[in-house]
Amino acid sequence: MGDNECCFEPEDRYNAFLTTCKKVTHGSGKLGGIAVAVKDNISTQGIETTCASKILKGYIPPYDAHVVQLLKGSGAAIVGKTNMDEFGMGTTTENSAFGPTLNPCDTGRVPGGSSGGSAAAIAGGMVRMALGTDTGGSIRCPAAFCGIVGLKPTYGRVSRYGLIAYANSLEQIGPMGRTVDDVSVLMQVIAGYDRRDSTSYDRPYAHTPCADIQGLRIGIPQEYFGSGVNPEVAAVVNKAVGRLEELGATTIPCSIPSMEYALAAYYVICTCEASSNLARFDGVRYGPAADAKKSWHEAYQEVRRANFGTEVRRRIMLGTFALSSGYYGKYYAKAQVARENVKKDFARVFADVDVIAGPTMPTVAFRLGEKSDPLSMYLTDILTVPVNLAGIPAISVPCGTAEGMPVGLQIMGRPWEDERVIDVAYAYEQGCI
Amino acid sequence: MAEGQVIVGLEVHCQLDTKSKLFCGCSTDYRADGPNTHVCPVCLGLPGTMPVLNKRAIEYAMRVAKALNCTVLQESEFSRKNYFYPDLDKAYQITQYDKPLAEGGYLEIEGDEGGEKRIRITRVHVEEDPGRLVHMGNAERGRYSLVDYNRAGIPLIEIVSEPDMRSPREARKFLNKLRATLEYLSVFDSEKEGSLRVDANISILGSERVEVKNITSYKGVEKALTFEITRQKSQLRRGQKVERETRHFLEARGVTQSSRSKEQEHDYRYFPEPDLRPLHVQSWVEGIVLPELPDARRERFIAQYGCSLNHARTLTGDLRLANFYEQVVRPDPAGLATLADTWISDTLIGELNYRDMSIDAVDPATFTGLIGLIREGVITDTSGIEVLRVMLDQHLNNQPCEKPLAIVDRLNLRKVSVTIPLGLGYEIDAKSGVEPSLTSQSNPILTAITEALTANPGAVEDFRKGKKGAFNFLVGQVMKKTRGCADPAEVNRLLAEELKKEA
Numbered sequence: 001m002g003d004n005e006c007c008f009e010p011e012d013r014y015n016a017f018l019t020t021c022k023k024v025t026h027g028s029g030k031l032g033g034i035a036v037a038v039k040d041n042i043s044t045q046g047i048e049t050t051c052a053s054k055i056l057k058g059y060i061p062p063y064d065a066h067v068v069q070l071l072k073g074s075g076a077a078i079v080g081k082t083n084m085d086e087f088g089m090g091t092t093t094e095n096s097a098f099g100p101t102l103n104p105c106d107t108g109r110v111p112g113g114s115s116g117g118s119a120a121a122i123a124g125g126m127v128r129m130a131l132g133t134d135t136g137g138s139i140r141c142p143a144a145f146c147g148i149v150g151l152k153p154t155y156g157r158v159s160r161y162g163l164i165a166y167a168n169s170l171e172q173i174g175p176m177g178r179t180v181d182d183v184s185v186l187m188q189v190i191a192g193y194d195r196r197d198s199t200s201y202d203r204p205y206a207h208t209p210c211a212d213i214q215g216l217r218i219g220i221p222q223e224y225f226g227s228g229v230n231p232e233v234a235a236v237v238n239k240a241v242g243r244l245e246e247l248g249a250t251t252i253p254c255s256i257p258s259m260e261y262a263l264a265a266y267y268v269i270c271t272c273e274a275s276s277n278l279a280r281f282d283g284v285r286y287g288p289a290a291d292a293k294k295s296w297h298e299a300y301q302e303v304r305r306a307n308f309g310t311e312v313r314r315r316i317m318l319g320t321f322a323l324s325s326g327y328y329g330k331y332y333a334k335a336q337v338a339r340e341n342v343k344k345d346f347a348r349v350f351a352d353v354d355v356i357a358g359p360t361m362p363t364v365a366f367r368l369g370e371k372s373d374p375l376s377m378y379l380t381d382i383l384t385v386p387v388n389l390a391g392i393p394a395i396s397v398p399c400g401t402a403e404g405m406p407v408g409l410q411i412m413g414r415p416w417e418d419e420r421v422i423d424v425a426y427a428y429e430q431g432c433i
Numbered sequence: 434m435a436e437g438q439v440i441v442g443l444e445v446h447c448q449l450d451t452k453s454k455l456f457c458g459c460s461t462d463y464r465a466d467g468p469n470t471h472v473c474p475v476c477l478g479l480p481g482t483m484p485v486l487n488k489r490a491i492e493y494a495m496r497v498a499k500a501l502n503c504t505v506l507q508e509s510e511f512s513r514k515n516y517f518y519p520d521l522d523k524a525y526q527i528t529q530y531d532k533p534l535a536e537g538g539y540l541e542i543e544g545d546e547g548g549e550k551r552i553r554i555t556r557v558h559v560e561e562d563p564g565r566l567v568h569m570g571n572a573e574r575g576r577y578s579l580v581d582y583n584r585a586g587i588p589l590i591e592i593v594s595e596p597d598m599r600s601p602r603e604a605r606k607f608l609n610k611l612r613a614t615l616e617y618l619s620v621f622d623s624e625k626e627g628s629l630r631v632d633a634n635i636s637i638l639g640s641e642r643v644e645v646k647n648i649t650s651y652k653g654v655e656k657a658l659t660f661e662i663t664r665q666k667s668q669l670r671r672g673q674k675v676e677r678e679t680r681h682f683l684e685a686r687g688v689t690q691s692s693r694s695k696e697q698e699h700d701y702r703y704f705p706e707p708d709l710r711p712l713h714v715q716s717w718v719e720g721i722v723l724p725e726l727p728d729a730r731r732e733r734f735i736a737q738y739g740c741s742l743n744h745a746r747t748l749t750g751d752l753r754l755a756n757f758y759e760q761v762v763r764p765d766p767a768g769l770a771t772l773a774d775t776w777i778s779d780t781l782i783g784e785l786n787y788r789d790m791s792i793d794a795v796d797p798a799t800f801t802g803l804i805g806l807i808r809e810g811v812i813t814d815t816s817g818i819e820v821l822r823v824m825l826d827q828h829l830n831n832q833p834c835e836k837p838l839a840i841v842d843r844l845n846l847r848k849v850s851v852t853i854p855l856g857l858g859y860e861i862d863a864k865s866g867v868e869p870s871l872t873s874q875s876n877p878i879l880t881a882i883t884e885a886l887t888a889n890p891g892a893v894e895d896f897r898k899g900k901k902g903a904f905n906f907l908v909g910q911v912m913k914k915t916r917g918c919a920d921p922a923e924v925n926r927l928l929a930e931e932l933k934k935e936a
Contacts, residue, residue: 042481043479043480043481049480051480056480059480061474061479061480061481062474062479063474063479063482065481160483161481161482161483162481162482163481164480164481165480165481165708168707168708169707195485196483196485197483197708198483198484198485198486198708198709198710199707199708199709199710272704273704273707275515275702276513276515276524276525276702276704279515279517279523279524279525280478280480280522280523280524281480282517282519282524284519284522284580285477285478285479285522286479286480292577296518296519296578297517300517320702323515323702323703323704324700324702325700325702328702328703328704332704
């Protein structure tokens with residue numbers, strides 16, 4: 001093998017990877033030679049991309065996602081594809097068709113999800129950085145549970161071209177890393193306009209983190225510290241906010257009343273979009289083949305029933321129902337109203353504060369198998385989904401431990417102020433060394 | 434409206450003639466190539482791909498909207514129409530639903546009751562074409578289907594009319610006028626196979642309406658509607674109700690057939706396409722300069738060339754035909770306008786239709802030459818038709834195409850006359866011209882008259898008794914003997930003289 005070639009054969013004790021690359025090439029540049037893992041719902045030319053679903057088993061994309069092209073252009077070594085909840089539908093990475101990923105901090109616990117493989121690969125020391133995707137907290141939750149840093153960029157800042165869609169209007173690809181610096185460097189590479197994504201904006205990211213937060217106004221929403229949030233987690237986060245105050249910031253209590261409807265709106269929107277996005281998996285063009293001897297609709301049913309997991313089938317059915325004739329106004333249209341209200345609430349709060357801070361997750365990482373009831377699982381997304389509804393940037397940065405497990409501090413910012421949330425996270429990280 | 438009144442509304446889908454597809458850069462020129470050769474990850478609907486709207490397609494659609502007097506909406510948006518079918522690779526079609534590009538226009542047609550009639554246009558929107566299934570094998574053995582995605586993503590414009598038409602004929606007129614308008618706008622090529630698809634809504638006043646899908650030709654619309662009206666009326670006559678349903682038109686058999694009810698129960702679960710931003714293009718309308726449209730050109734043809742209203746309608750009702758006419762008369766508008774008008778409208782179109790040929794098959798300059806021969810008296814009208822037929826047949830059979838004059842000489846169709854035409858503007862070999870002579874030995878007309886009179890003494894007798902019909906019969910006999918090459922006026926004159934002599 002040449003200088004720019006290597007073989008990536010880590011000891012994957014956490015089942016963080018679905019595919020590891022036997023032959024990795026890399027170039028020179030901003031990420032020259034740095035091992036980067038890519039979540040398995042991001043298309044990689046020539047490398048199997050399954051979304052952790054049996055229905056895409058064997059699918060090898062003929063093209064690279066925009067972000068993958070950018071990674072390659074920056075010299076990064078793409079070493080493998082990471083495990084996830086099937087199509088991103090989950091908060092634990094237990095919904096993978098290829099077995100759960102374990103949390104490197106405690107292998108009896110989940111790494112969070114849906115980008116659990118990417119978080120575990122970083123926390124387990126297998127790669128320095130990774131790409132995740134965040135539809136309702138899927139970057140921030142595993143970052144918090146595994147004790148790493150993860151950024152959900154402003155909607156439109158990173159091209160989604162090549163990201164296998166789960167909920168188009170909510171999701172973004174984002175950087176994950178051990179440090180805020182790493183996340184910032186990765187963000188420099190992946191952000192910017194791409195004409196192939198009509199929702200992308202010409203907002204490149206060329207920022208270097210700055211730890212000066214003198215005079216920064218931090219909003220502390222009461223809803224992020226209320227019932228349902230583990231008191232130990234709340235205490236750790238409160239202490240972290242206190243540290244930010246010591247570093248020169250001021251805190252202002254605030255409220256986001258629309259959060260009451262945020263979770264319901266989120267689950268209506270994401271399931272509606274998913275029911276449409278996932279309809280193309282029919283065994284005709286890729287993945288396990290439909291039985292051509294049967295009539296097409298029978299063959300479709302068979303392929304889909306056999307190859308989608310339980311949670312995916314549940315969400316497809318929910319979304320199909322919510323979009324059905326006669327129910328559209330009751331669910332989808334109402335969810336859009338709630339979504340607008342969440343946006344307005346954030347805009348109102350951001351008139352008085354520069355960032356909003358709170359816990360990323362209401363608890364620490366669950367034990368494997370602990371959340372068997374889907375509804376209780378959905379409820380744990382309450383602190384992350386408002387950000388996706390509003391399209392604003394948010395970062396999760398480790399801020400201590402509760403029950404011996406990492407806790408994440410979530411910093412949310414105004415649209416296009418990804419730089420500011422990076423700075424606040426950086427200030428906290430540097431202030432704690 | 435009167436009882437039993439027929440009510441028709443149309444939904445017309447036309448492929449917009451853009452170079453690339455609606456949401457990707459693939460070429461739309463797929464017809465001559467093999468299956469799945471004009472595809473990319475986007476139009477194959479591969480996971481992770483996203484649509485990028487073709488601006489040109491929107492511009493084309495806006496030209497149509499303006500020409501149809503529609504209002505372009507301040508904001509329009511694309512939606513997903515969700516349904517499963519193997520030719521639909523994403524399992525949804527990107528189309529426009531509750532916020533179409535434009536609404537509320539009209540198109541004027543020649544109504545059944547004479548005069549111009551306004552057909553209101555409900556909406557105009559843009560959408561993508563699905564792929565195509567090719568069914569192989571047969572029912573007994575190995576029946577299977579192949580999928581071709583070349584067509585997937587071709588831009589379509591859908592034009593929905595109000596139920597303002599009152600007969601199959603009006604529907605046909607609407608469709609023809611719409612086609613002409615789209616072609617004048619240079620956004621549509623009706624010659625391309627599969628470029629037009631029509632769904633028709635039809636009802637008898639007071640009864641349920643039936644949707645007829647799958648009409649793919651201009652003639653098909655009239656056929657399908659005529660069939661449907663007969664079916665619905667006979668159902669009512671038998672005291673049965675017309676059921677509200679969707680029927681498919683079987684073009685080959687000319688009948689409509691009920692679709693299985695399962696297929697009708699589609700719930701398309703429309704919702705806004707999240708991968709495209711809403712369109713704000715109202716401000717473009719002002720900048721659109723429309724070309725001369727069929728109505729304006731019709732009026733100009735009447736004024737400039739003295740065409741009759743009917744002929745002007747016919748000629749301008751098809752862009753190619755109108756262009757052809759103007760090219761034919763260009764060398765001498767004053768001298769050729771009327772002759773060309775009649776020859777194209779009354780003769781050429783019929784001969785083309787009979788052969789299922791397009792006007793593109795005829796070279797305008799050659800046609801100018803042909804009608805020039807008629808104008809200069811080299812050949813008769815009858816011979817002109819014969820020459821035209823030979824020309825068209827040669828083209829149809831891929832034979833080398835002769836010039837009109839060459840055909841005239843080969844078939845010996847020069848007008849038989851006692852005088853030779855002088856001062857011809859067209860190339861004639863003087864040596865092969867007929868020698869001027871007034872003797873029956875060398876004049877074929879006189880020879881023919883003599884023969885006709887000898888062969889039909891009964892008719893001559895009848896003529897003497899004052900039967901006018903006998904004279905016409907004898908003229909016919911003479912024309913037959915001269916194979917139509919004689920000038921009828923000349924025959925009349927000479928025959929009358931001969932009969933006078935014999936008396």
